[in-house]
Structure formats: C-alpha cells, structure tokens
Amino acid sequence: MDWTEFPEMGREELRDLKKGIDASFREFSRAYGESLEAFFNPLLQFMIWFERLLLATPWPIILAVVAAFSYLGSRSWKISIGAVLAFLAIGYLGMWEDTMATLAIVLVATMVCIAVGIPIGILMARYNRAQSLITPVLDIMQTIPSFVYLIPVVMLLGIGKVPGLLAVCIYAVPPIVRLTNLGIRLVDREVLEAADAFGANYRQKLFGVQIPLALPNIFAGVNQTIMMALSMVVIASMIGVKGLGVPVLRAISNQYLALGLMNGLAIVVLAIIIDRVTQSYGRRLQAHRNGGDHG
Amino acid sequence: MADHDNIKVKIKSLYKVFGDNPQSVIGEVQQGMGKPELLEKHGHVLGLNNISLEIPERKIQVIMGLSGSGKSTLIRHINRLIEPTAGEIWIDGEDVLSMDEAALRDLRRFKTSMVFQKFGLLPHRTVQQNVEYGLKIQGVADAEAHERSARWIARVGLAGFEDHYPGQLSGGMQQRVGLARALATDAEILLMDEAFSALDPLIRTDMQNILLDLQEELHKTIIFITHDLDEALRIGDNIAILRDGAVIQEGDPQEIIMTPADDYITDFIRDINRSKVIKVRSIMSPGGVSGQGAQIPADTSLEAALAPLSKAENQTCTVVDKSGAPVGTVSLNGAIAALTPPESDEPVAMQY
Numbered sequence: 001m002d003w004t005e006f007p008e009m010g011r012e013e014l015r016d017l018k019k020g021i022d023a024s025f026r027e028f029s030r031a032y033g034e035s036l037e038a039f040f041n042p043l044l045q046f047m048i049w050f051e052r053l054l055l056a057t058p059w060p061i062i063l064a065v066v067a068a069f070s071y072l073g074s075r076s077w078k079i080s081i082g083a084v085l086a087f088l089a090i091g092y093l094g095m096w097e098d099t100m101a102t103l104a105i106v107l108v109a110t111m112v113c114i115a116v117g118i119p120i121g122i123l124m125a126r127y128n129r130a131q132s133l134i135t136p137v138l139d140i141m142q143t144i145p146s147f148v149y150l151i152p153v154v155m156l157l158g159i160g161k162v163p164g165l166l167a168v169c170i171y172a173v174p175p176i177v178r179l180t181n182l183g184i185r186l187v188d189r190e191v192l193e194a195a196d197a198f199g200a201n202y203r204q205k206l207f208g209v210q211i212p213l214a215l216p217n218i219f220a221g222v223n224q225t226i227m228m229a230l231s232m233v234v235i236a237s238m239i240g241v242k243g244l245g246v247p248v249l250r251a252i253s254n255q256y257l258a259l260g261l262m263n264g265l266a267i268v269v270l271a272i273i274i275d276r277v278t279q280s281y282g283r284r285l286q287a288h289r290n291g292g293d294h295g
Numbered sequence: 296m297a298d299h300d301n302i303k304v305k306i307k308s309l310y311k312v313f314g315d316n317p318q319s320v321i322g323e324v325q326q327g328m329g330k331p332e333l334l335e336k337h338g339h340v341l342g343l344n345n346i347s348l349e350i351p352e353r354k355i356q357v358i359m360g361l362s363g364s365g366k367s368t369l370i371r372h373i374n375r376l377i378e379p380t381a382g383e384i385w386i387d388g389e390d391v392l393s394m395d396e397a398a399l400r401d402l403r404r405f406k407t408s409m410v411f412q413k414f415g416l417l418p419h420r421t422v423q424q425n426v427e428y429g430l431k432i433q434g435v436a437d438a439e440a441h442e443r444s445a446r447w448i449a450r451v452g453l454a455g456f457e458d459h460y461p462g463q464l465s466g467g468m469q470q471r472v473g474l475a476r477a478l479a480t481d482a483e484i485l486l487m488d489e490a491f492s493a494l495d496p497l498i499r500t501d502m503q504n505i506l507l508d509l510q511e512e513l514h515k516t517i518i519f520i521t522h523d524l525d526e527a528l529r530i531g532d533n534i535a536i537l538r539d540g541a542v543i544q545e546g547d548p549q550e551i552i553m554t555p556a557d558d559y560i561t562d563f564i565r566d567i568n569r570s571k572v573i574k575v576r577s578i579m580s581p582g583g584v585s586g587q588g589a590q591i592p593a594d595t596s597l598e599a600a601l602a603p604l605s606k607a608e609n610q611t612c613t614v615v616d617k618s619g620a621p622v623g624t625v626s627l628n629g630a631i632a633a634l635t636p637p638e639s640d641e642p643v644a645m646q647y
Contacts, residue, residue, distance in 0.1 A: 194415030196376060196428045198480070199404030208431075212419045 073277035079289035121180025164241030175224035183217025307380030314339030357531030365540035429480035467498035563596035579623035
C-alpha cells in the first residue's frame with residue numbers, strides 16, 4: 001500500500017456528493033425562498049424606513065441626537081464633543097450618506113441580535129443541555145469564514161438588505177449570547193439562594209435578580225455585538241448593503257488609497273465612539289458594586 | 296406563655312446523603328453504617344445522620360456545631376432548600392416533604408424567612424428595596440410594602456439609610472438589613488444561618504441584643520445556627536449540638552453545662568465563663584425551704600450570687616422564683632464547686 005498518498009474518495013463520487021448537496025439546497029431555496037422572503041419582509045420594511053429616516057433627518061438634528069446619546073451614555077463632555085466633531089468631519093469629507101446607511105444597518109442588526117441573543121443566552125443559563133448544544137453552534141458562527149455562509153444566504157434570499165443583515169447578525173450575535181449566559185451563571189449563589197428562601201419563582205428570580213445582576217456582562221455583550229456588526233460592514237456591502245463598505249470595496253478593486261482610507265477610518269471612528277459610550281454606560285450600570293468605602 | 300410547649304417544627308429521622316446515587320445507599324445508612332465506612336465503601340458523604348428534633352413554638356432553638364457538622368445543611372432542610380434523602384419534616388402539622396412547588400413557595404413566602412451568614416442581599420437594590428423584597432414576592436401592594444419596610448428599617452436602627460446600597464454599608468449594618476428583610480414578611484419562623492458569624496465580636500454582641508430585644512416583643516420561632524458556644528448559651532432557649540451530622544446532645548443551656556453528654560461536649564464547654572452562664576437554679580438543692588434569710592432569684596448568675604452568698608448567714612441563701620416563692624436553697628460552697636469545669640477522660644483537642 002502506498003502511504004504517501006491519502007486514500008481519497010473517488011473523484012466521481014466526490015463530485016456527485018457535492019452536486020447532490022448543491023442540488024438539494026437549490027431545491028430547498030426554490031421551495032422556501034419566497035416564503036422566507038415574505039417572512040423577512042417586515043424586517044426589510046423596517047430597515048428601509050429606518051435608513052430613510054436617518055437620511056431624511058436634517059444633519060443638525062442628527063448631530064444633536066448623537067451629542068445627546070453620547071452624553072447620556074457616557075456622562076462625559078469630552079466623549080460627546082469628540083463624537084460631534086467626528087461626525088462633522090465625516091460629513092465634510094462627503095461620507096454623510098454612507099455613514100447614515102451604515103449606522104442604520106448596524107443599529108438594526110444590533111436590535112435583532114439583542115432580541116434573539118438575550119433569550120437564547122437565558123435559555124443556555126437555565127439548561128445545561130441547551131448550553132452544550134448551542135455552544136458549538138456559536139463556535140461555528142464565529143470561526144467559519146463569512147464568505148462561506150454568504151453563499152447559502154445569497155442562494156436563499158438573493159442580494160440585498162435582508163441577506164446582508166442576516167450575514168451581519170450571524171457574525172455578531174455570538175458575543176451577546178455567550179455573555180448573557182455567562183453573566184447569569186456568574187450571579188452570586190448566595191443571593192439566588194436568598195431569593196429561593198423567600199419563595200421567588202423562576203420569573204421573579206430571572207427578572208428580579210439574575211438579569212439585573214448580569215446586566216454589566218450582558219451590556220459588554222451588546223458592546224461586542226455592535227463592534228462585530230461594524231466590522232462586517234465591508235463584507236455585507238459585497239451582497240448589496242449600502243454604506244461605508246461600498247466605497248471601501250471600490251477602493252480595493254481600483255487601488256484608490258485615499259478613498260479606502262477615509263471610509264475605513266470613518267468605520268473606525270464610528271466604532272470608537274460607540275465603544276466608548278457603551279462602555280462607560282456599562283461601567284455606570286455596576287456603580288452599586290463599588291459605591292462604598294466600607295468592607 | 297401558655298402555648299410554650301407547642302411543637303412548631305418537627306424533624307423525624309432525617310438523613311441526607313451526598314453523592315451520585317444516595318437512594319442506593321440510604322438503606323445501609325439507616326442500618327447504621329457510619330460516615331467513614333460510607334465514604335470508603337460507596338463514595339458517598341453522610342451529611343445528616345438520623346436527626347430528630349422537636350422545635351418548640353416561640354422559642355429560640357440553637358443548633359450548634361463546628362464546620363462540617365451539618366448544621367447549615369440541616370437548617371436548609373426546614374424550608375427544603377435542600378431535599379432530604381430520607382426522613383420527615385413537619386411544620387405546624389403539615390408535611391413539608393409532600394408539598395408541591397406552589398405549596399412550598401407559599402411556605403417560604405409566608406411561614407418561614409431566612410437570614411444568611413453572608414447576608415445574601417441584592418446588591419443592585421437599595422436598603423429599602425431589599426427589605427421590601429419578601430413583601431414584593433408575597434404580592435403586597437407597593438404602598439403597604441413601603442410602609443411596612445420603613446417600619447422595620449427603623450426598628451433595626453437603620454432609619455436614614457433607606458436609599459443606600461448594601462455595598463455602602465458595614466457588615467453589621469448589612470446584616471440589620473438582612474434581619475429587617477426577614478422580619479418584614481411577618482413569617483412565624485425565622486431561620487438564621489450563622490447570621491452573626493461574619494461580624495466582629497462587638498457588633499455580634501450588638502446584633503444578639505437586637506435579636507433578643509425583638510424576640511421579647513415578637514415571640515417568633517427562631518432556629519439559629521452557630522458555631523460559637525458563647526453565642527448559643529447567650530441566646531438559646533434550647534440548644535442542640537451537632538457533630539458529624541448527628542445530634543449528640545439536646546437541652547436547655549443549663550442542662551448542657553451541668554451535665555454534658557460526652558467528652559466532646561465536656562471539652563466544648565471547658566472554656567466558657569461558668570460564673571456568668573450558670574444560674575443559681577441549676578445548682579440549688581430543691582426543698583428544705585425555710586423562707587428565712589437572704590433571698591436570691593433563681594435566674595441569678597453565679598457571678599452575681601457570690602457576694603450575697605458570702606454575706607449571708609451560714610453562707611446559704613433561699614432561692615426564689617419569679618413570683619417570689621421559695622423553691623430551694625443554695626450555698627457558697629456549692630456555688631464555688633460549680634465553677635470548676637468537669638474533666639473529660641481524654642484529651643479531645645483534635646477531634647471535630
């Protein structure tokens with residue numbers, strides 16, 4: 001026997017296997033593609049509406065909203081003034097519309113991730129079995145190259161906002177699931193036992209003790225999710241999502257250094273602003289933990 | 296009190312085995328297999344070994360033992376935070392082990408409340424919200440919960456701290472919050488799991504005083520876990536001493552000091568301040584009452600009795616009960632003899 005050559009599956013069989021998988025998935029997308037599109041239609045309408053809203057709003061109002069949110073989040077003048085200056089620069093350099101489009105998809109993706117991720121995280125924290133089933137799925141979602149899952153998504157839903165959103169969410173949802181699960185599991189057993197001893201039922205424990213005490217961790221998950229959604233903007237633009245990713249893609253294929261740099265930096269600036277604001281908000285969430293000078 | 300002999304909580308032949316399959320070995324344990332043998336043969340740990348206790352209503356029942364004796368496990372069986380392997384638990388004649396989830400929740404909401412060694416306060420809620428916690432779970436309306444919690448916060452001396460977070464308070468203050476939270480639900484049974492053990496000695500004495508003061512007016516059934524004999528003697532109406540998951544002696548504090556059941560307990564009580572703890576009634580000779588001479592109330596400690604005894608005629612006094620009726624006599628020699636602790640047969644210092 002020849003040990004240098006691996007005993008491969010026959011060429012024909014391998015081809016048939018691949019063909020078979022492709023064909024059956026094509027069948028599947030033909031059969032269910034339309035109903036899936038119909039299912040996602042409300043989401044699409046919401047995205048379109050939200051993007052239009054951002055674009056139709058006069059820029060001074062957007063700036064005011066940005067300033068207000070960053071101040072409410074961080075309680076720091078420095079961060080809010082920095083955010084406003086960054087947005088002014090972005091607008092002045094002609095990236096306002098793309099930035100609004102990116103902001104729209106990132107914010108919608110974050111909402112979807114929160115709505116899906118937190119309940120899954122709660123489920124994982126409650127049942128060990130759910131945790132052992134879901135953890136490998138999360139691992140796959142985070143490590144599989146994004147281009148690979150773009151293929152079935154595009155086959156199913158074509159090119160556009162919804163498949164883009166889906167791709168972003170697949171990549172961005174794991175951290176919030178993981179950190180919700182972790183946060184709930186890290187809640188002090190003594191406190192939970194006290195809740196039990198006073199006769200709290202599952203809901204009272206979940207909403208009265210576990211989620212509030214896990215909130216700093218859950219919020220760290222939200223922060224991570226936003227960051228990852230932003231980092232998917234360029235890849236999402238490959239399947240038809242408008243925003244800062246589109247000019248970056250154009251810059252790659254045409255070797256436009258300045259265009260790529262400016263739009264890339266705009267993504268970075270958005271990321272930094274959102275990160276600083278959400279992080280300092282997260283820190284304030286646990287203010288009660290170090291409120292005192294007593295032991 | 297007329298009803299002081301009513302049994303509030305009854306524990307009968309309670310066993311708890313920790314391990315993978317406790318039911319498979321419980322038979323052998325009930326046949327008398329001991330802790331070391333059980334661990335060796337079956338890899339299971341014996342937590343509670345045939346515990347039977349009758350806890351009287353409106354009294355403070357202390358359960359004392361060193362770490363590993365199973366005392367915290369035992370108290371958690373009363374409200375079924377831990378499920379027993381075998382045995383019975385009755386509260387007010389109701390079988391706790393046959394309760395379904397809803398009935399058990401009601402038991403925990405309305406009949407028992409608990410104070411924890413590490414306080415178990417909700418760190419994200421203020422003092423006021425913590426004290427209201429049990430009431431909110433009971434479903435008490437906001438306004439009433441607010442009013443009741445405010446009353447208890449004031450009662451434990453924390454008025455003015457309502458809006459502080461637990462993390463901003465000292466340990467003693469946090470445990471006052473824990474106590475107020477437990478009292479606010481108006482539960483008849485108060486379970487206190489080493490409630491004062493984490494506190495500094497001075498604060499601990501302070502908290503014991505608060506508890507005794509409250510008990511004088513509330514007359515709850517209190518089950519108090521401690522590893523501290525002084526604490527047990529000070530607050531207990533009744534003490535059960537636990538070792539290796541079994542009750543080795545049970546009785547009122549005087550009984551335990553005057554007639555320790557074995558060497559383990561003898562060693563335990565050797566270092567206590569006998570002159571403070573032992574009461575005249577424990578050493579008096581009943582009868583032989585003339586009603587003459589100096590009188591000493593039966594609940595006087597030896598320490599306080601020595602001076603009157605030494606001045607008395609024949610160095611003997613008449614002991615009188617609360618109503619002033621003579622019940623016996625006590626002599627100076629008897630009092631001095633009682634100050635010497637009984638000797639154990641062997642040194643047991645390293646036993647636990």
